[in-house]
Amino acid sequence: TAMSNRSSPPKPAAIAQTRSGMATRDLQEMLAADLSENVNIILETGGTASWKNDVMKHSTNQRYRISSSGLSLLEDNLGKRSMVDPATLTDFIRYSQRNFPAERYFLLFWDHGGGSVSGYGYDEHFKGDTMTLDEIGQALENAGCAFDLIGFDACLMATLETALVAEPHADYLIASEELEPGIGWHYTGWLDALSRDPSMATIDLGKVLIDDYIREVKRQTPGSQATLSLVDLAELQGTVPGSFREFARSTAGLLAACVAEPVLAGLGGGGFLLARPAQGRPVLYDFFAQT
Numbered sequence: 001t002a003m004s005n006r007s008s009p010p011k012p013a014a015i016a017q018t019r020s021g022m023a024t025r026d027l028q029e030m031l032a033a034d035l036s037e038n039v040n041i042i043l044e045t046g047g048t049a050s051w052k053n054d055v056m057k058h059s060t061n062q063r064y065r066i067s068s069s070g071l072s073l074l075e076d077n078l079g080k081r082s083m084v085d086p087a088t089l090t091d092f093i094r095y096s097q098r099n100f101p102a103e104r105y106f107l108l109f110w111d112h113g114g115g116s117v118s119g120y121g122y123d124e125h126f127k128g129d130t131m132t133l134d135e136i137g138q139a140l141e142n143a144g145c146a147f148d149l150i151g152f153d154a155c156l157m158a159t160l161e162t163a164l165v166a167e168p169h170a171d172y173l174i175a176s177e178e179l180e181p182g183i184g185w186h187y188t189g190w191l192d193a194l195s196r197d198p199s200m201a202t203i204d205l206g207k208v209l210i211d212d213y214i215r216e217v218k219r220q221t222p223g224s225q226a227t228l229s230l231v232d233l234a235e236l237q238g239t240v241p242g243s244f245r246e247f248a249r250s251t252a253g254l255l256a257a258c259v260a261e262p263v264l265a266g267l268g269g270g271g272f273l274l275a276r277p278a279q280g281r282p283v284l285y286d287f288f289a290q291t
Contacts, residue, residue, distance in 0.1 A: 021052025033191035086139035113154030
């Protein structure tokens with residue numbers, strides 16, 4: 001299982017680790033799992049100004065392995081590399097596949113999520129940057145690894161655009177269309193299930209993961225939303241892209257035929273847009289941000 005260094009709204013996940021130790025908590029959940037000799041978890045750590053443990057270094061990226069023998073250090077000093085640089089992701093995938101060959105691979109992203117607009121990730125050492133969806137796609141293409149599942153333990157990543165980026169490289173996508181509470185996924189249960197049956201169907205493993213997540217959110221943060229979905233990317237490829245391309249073309253045509261005049265902007269992020277189509281009557285759009 002390949003795992004990369006998640007989301008605690010309203011603060012990015014790197015800050016969630018710095019202030020609350022959320023990543024450390026998830027690592028403890030992984031270590032609590034009864035892993036078999038057939039399951040390896042490979043981690044790249046980085047992007048936080050401070051770890052809430054005495055093992056990881058915040059001054060450099062590192063790589064670790066979690067196995068039936070516990071936590072072991074693989075790479076002590078990779079240098080301070082941006083966790084939202086697609087080259088960092090590509091190198092991590094290649095390293096994991098080369099050094100820990102397996103019959104099946106999962107790739108999990110843990111950090112802040114911005115969905116189709118801003119993509120994945122936040123690095124406290126390289127502020128103001130994210131890994132956009134096209135950069136994720138390029139990183140996956142350059143890595144050349146086929147995954148059973150790509151997952152985002154992050155906010156807002158269950159979008160059609162994310163799924164289309166993941167589809168050439170994975171059988172399934174698991175992500176949340178809504179904000180995730182700070183506790184994020186619960187790792188112990190589904191890792192136990194995978195260890196008991198390393199060949200279990202990905203869809204069955206995904207159900208365990210989702211059920212555990214929903215249960216733990218309700219138990220630990222009952223006021224939080226809890227959404228998580230498993231998408232069959234093969235089914236997506238056969239049904240959605242054509243319709244999506246047609247929608248994109250028609251929308252682009254509409255925008256190209258309009259002259260937009262911003263006439264008012266509100267302090268809360270709202271405002272109005274007057275669109276004048278080449279033919280037809282002007283349309284006034286009212287945009288507002290829910291606060």
